[in-house]
Amino acid sequence: MDKLYKKIPSSTCRKGCYKCCTNIIQYTPSEFKAMGGYEYNEKCSHLKEGKCSIYENRPFVCRIYGASELFKCEDCVPERMLSEEETLELVHQYIQLKKKEESDENLRKQTSGMRK
Ligand code: SF4
């Protein structure tokens, strides 16, 4: 997952903005763990005093938003904008990773259920 994150250009948000943190986000099992859980109640549970309290561990979707032609944010200044093609490739890689993690997690649950 880190390798994928490194392919996303970093971006600078408008000071005090947290508009996108009021949307429900997607994450993989490893991202859920890295965030220390996730809850949504009209905003992300990690939004504290108008800031992301887990910035270094935020998931893929929070990283790519504002840094891509497909996920534009007018209040965000990315180092570089990912093209449509680059974005689709990264999203494809992310979905593959997500499927793999979810299937490994299901297998782990089934195996631990069999041991009981
Ligand atoms: S990506 Fe855009 S909407 Fe989200 S916090 Fe940054 S500036 Fe605000």
Ligand code: SF4
């Ligand atoms: S993880 Fe951070 S950046 Fe992502 S929605 Fe929550 S507060 Fe916002």
